Amino acid sequence: MAPTDDARGRLAAATFRPVWIVLAAVAAIHVLGIRVPRPIQYAVLLSTVLVLGLPHGALDHLTLPRARDRAVTLRGVAVFSVAYLAVAGAYGLAWLLAPTASFVGFVLLTWFHWGQGDRAHLAVIADASHLDDRLIGWLTLLVRGGLPMMVPLIGFPDAYESVARTVVGLFDPAGGAGWLGLLFEPTTRLALGLGFALLTLATLALGYRAVDDRRGWQVDALETALLWVFFLTVPPVLAVGIYFVVWHSLRHLARLITVDDVATTALARGATDRLLARVGRDALPMTAGALVLFGALAVVVPNEPGSLAGVGGVYLVLLAVLTLPHAGVVTALDRIQGVS
Ligand SMILES: CC1=C(/C=C/C(C)=C/C=C/C(C)=C/C=O)C(C)(C)CCC1
Numbered sequence: 381m382a383p384t385d386d387a388r389g390r391l392a393a394a395t396f397r398p399v400w401i402v403l404a405a406v407a408a409i410h411v412l413g414i415r416v417p418r419p420i421q422y423a424v425l426l427s428t429v430l431v432l433g434l435p436h437g438a439l440d441h442l443t444l445p446r447a448r449d450r451a452v453t454l455r456g457v458a459v460f461s462v463a464y465l466a467v468a469g470a471y472g473l474a475w476l477l478a479p480t481a482s483f484v485g486f487v488l489l490t491w492f493h494w495g496q497g498d499r500a501h502l503a504v505i506a507d508a509s510h511l512d513d514r515l516i517g518w519l520t521l522l523v524r525g526g527l528p529m530m531v532p533l534i535g536f537p538d539a540y541e542s543v544a545r546t547v548v549g550l551f552d553p554a555g556g557a558g559w560l561g562l563l564f565e566p567t568t569r570l571a572l573g574l575g576f577a578l579l580t581l582a583t584l585a586l587g588y589r590a591v592d593d594r595r596g597w598q599v600d601a602l603e604t605a606l607l608w609v610f611f612l613t614v615p616p617v618l619a620v621g622i623y624f625v626v627w628h629s630l631r632h633l634a635r636l637i638t639v640d641d642v643a644t645t646a647l648a649r650g651a652t653d654r655l656l657a658r659v660g661r662d663a664l665p666m667t668a669g670a671l672v673l674f675g676a677l678a679v680v681v682p683n684e685p686g687s688l689a690g691v692g693g694v695y696l697v698l699l700a701v702l703t704l705p706h707a708g709v710v711t712a713l714d715r716i717q718g719v720s
């Protein structure tokens with residue numbers, strides 16, 4: 381078997397079933413009525429600073445050269461880093477000027493970015509042919525990205541609102557009182573929830589009709605149902621933290637292995653220790669850089685984060701500003717790999 385096929389099989393084995401089991405188990409615990417204390421929920425979210433979360437973006441400087449089969453040069457990395465920080469910095473400025481709009485922009489950006497990640501994973505690793513249709517591909521992006529951003533709003537409006545107000549409150553103590561509150565009104569939530577449920581069903585129905593070989597579609601449908609249940613039952617700070625590690629970041633790292641010949645060969649040979657050492661080494665410098673930025677941000681935000689939720693809020697702002705250039709890199713990768 382060619383290293384790429386063999387590696388793809390191993391990546392599918394690592395990123396689908398074990399992760400489904402984790403999410404299903406966490407959802408089951410919550411359905412039984414067990415509640416995880418809030419400090420632990422935040423600890424899980426904050427653990428993503430080191431556990432896959434930040435590191436998954438810390439490989440961005442290597443991603444496009446590798447995907448294009450070009451050499452990684454010091455000059456290239458320097459130019460890339462300046463551009464990356466400029467985009468992040470501009471968004472940081474926007475947070476200072478318009479925190480409420482920046483927060484809503486962050487949710488929409490994550491919606492797009494997490495959706496594009498799932499669409500690519502289904503296309504590249506599960507070889508899901510229903511996504512060859514551009515419209516279905518786009519709808520699938522909307523559904524997959526919407527699951528972590530919309531479904532918690534239906535199930536846990538208070539927790540959602542509290543996170544939103546804490547994050548905005550780092551910049552503006554009034555907490556953007558005005559129009560943000562509208563989002564959490566029962567009628568708005570009902571309309572959004574119904575609309576999103578219909579979008580989910582319509583997208584899956586179109587995908588079902590589009591192809592004869594439905595193996596990829598079955599994976600898609602099963603995951604979509606699982607994520608609906610997961611985000612409806614697990615409180616959002618915990619749910620988003622777990623999802624960020626075992627779902628989004630793991631999938632992105634799997635994808636990066638497919639564009640890295642050395643890593644692909646190591647994986648195909650079963651040399652997992654070499655593979656992990658390589659990923660760790662590649663991710664180390666920019667993860668360290670992001671940590672410095674985290675510290676700087678905690679100092680720069682106008683209102684000092686006075687609680688664990690506040691520190692979680694600063695972390696979300698860090699994720700926001702880094703996700704804007706990161707989503708640009710992933711969009712370019714989508715083009716290179718023909719998933720768009
Ligand atoms: C924590 C949390 C939220 C948002 C989290 C977001 C938006 C995270 C984005 C992370 C990214 C973009 C990582 C990079 O890939 C919600 C849904 C507002 C509600 C409550 C809890």
Ligand SMILES: [Fe+2]
Nearest residue numbers: 436493632706
């Ligand atoms: Fe990402």
